[in-house]
Amino acid sequence: MELVKAMALSSLLLISGCGTTWDIVTVETSASATSPLAREQNKEAIMVLIADPKTDSEARIIAYYAYAALSLGHLASRVYEYDPAYRSARVDQRNGFYLIDIDQQLFQRSENRAEAKKGLEYVAQNLSSMKGTALISAQELQRSLTYVHYYLGLIEKADGHYKSAADQFEHFRQSPFLTNEGQRIAYIAKADIQGEMLRAEAEIARRTRAIEESERAERQRVLDKEESDKRKLADRKAKDAQVALAANPISNDEYVAALRKRYGSRIIYNNPTAFSSVSTFHIDCRAQDGRYLPLENLLLARIGSMDKESVWLESIVDSRGDEVRIYDYLKQKDGSVTEPKMTIEINSWGDLRTHGIRTEAVLNACYGSYGPIWGRNS
Known part of the structure; x- marks a missing residue:
């Protein structure tokens, strides 16, 4: 990918100080970059870049990741050791992983999750094919995008697809690049989704029992009605017989x-x-x-x-x-x-x-x- 195109991609997020494509996912976006209008403009510009046949595969993968980040919130910043704020930052941001700061208002919208899922699935499917560049090796690129399966798991969980979410979290847990912090996050995510699956199974069982009870009650109602109809028929025949006897004793x-x-x-x-x-x-x-x-x-x-x-x-x-x-x-x-x-x-x-x-x-x-x-x- 040409340097001018890398600069163009970095400018899509209105990030200052970006010199290459890779800088996009390592620098915090500015407030203007994540305003509603700027966000949509940036997403449209990223899609144009993705559609450009001249965009190389590595840049396209990074662009899809950036698009997913804007659909859910924004890309988290790289926290350097000399930054006093690093003490309150997430550990794996300091370790060079490209993390997404999720905006819950955006995440709650199903259309935003669908957009992000499309981009993240592209990244996950093509991650192993990354070849790297003169600036960063393929292994380092794959390592930096390890959290893609974690975010896919969060989306699947929000959509109620607990089995798929569990598979994504397990994929994330098995990553060879995971740090102790990542292992901790994976453990919490796995335990949480197992709890959700148990609750979902319990709810299904409860609804099944309710349906069975309703069906039993309906069958009993039908039987009771048939019995009532039989009694009414017998009573009517008895009355008819009494009338007939009265007329012709x-x-x-x-x-x-x-x-x-x-x-x-x-x-x-x-x-x-x-x-x-x-x-x-x-x-x-x-x-x-x-x-x-x-x-x-x-x-x-x-x-x-x-x-x-x-x-x-x-x-x-x-x-x-x-x-x-x-x-x-x-x-x-x-x-x-x-x-x-x-x-x-x-x-x-x-x-x-x-x-x-x-x-x-x-x-x-x-x-x-x-x-x-x-x-x-x-």
Whole structure:
């Protein structure tokens, strides 16, 4: 790169006392160089220089680094030993590393980070190909730009790409040029990003649990609605039956006989004992008129209340010793069935217990909720 072009590049940042391209990243920028207007003008001028085919590769890499520095803040100054301010400066600035003083207002803007990332990635990709100049060796150039991976890691972290940030920090940590100060910075950055990754994983787990809870709640809501709809349908059929009976009254025996003719085949008895137990079991309606509810009539009426063209209810009666268990399942038109669930049992003491059927629903059947299916002692 010609000396006049190096001088032009240094003047882009309005830096006094710059004689070569390399001076750009070793001298602190002036206040006028980092004002909003000057900053954008300088960035535009740097891009023109980068696009110039006559610009050599080393100068182009340095220019990209300077462009990234202006996108995030400005280039830090080289602090010499005779400068009284060096005591408060970062150690690696004194050691000749090209550092970027990050302006948090600029860094918080995603477009600025994207600009800087583009420039820093170019530097990182081409760092190993630097050949040096008469003024500075290739190894010294590579050493001075070691922090490029650190700044890429900061950008990836700010963008929420924690895995990529961790990779950049690890690359930075493994640099052969890193000083003790750099190792300390790398250790802190690695520990911090690991903490961020753990927090991100915990947040993902929390959101996953919340989604699963929401889905479970929605499924339960759907099931509850289906159950409610079934009860409403049964109640409506019972009312319709009561209206029909009021209009065309028939005897209880005739009504039950019609149910048995239509739905009797949907009660499956596993053995004669099961049939005998159900057909002779009467539920006490606790009524003054002495009415009772035959268990078989209740089964037939429940099957009738859940009769649809596409799906219907069937019951299995099983007898084991002195105990009787009744299982219900739904059967669809295509022949598929649900898992049978026990709904009624008679224990060895002759007590009837229901499972999933409200006691009120059984007692209401004594008074016509399923039609005239009760009996009465004479």
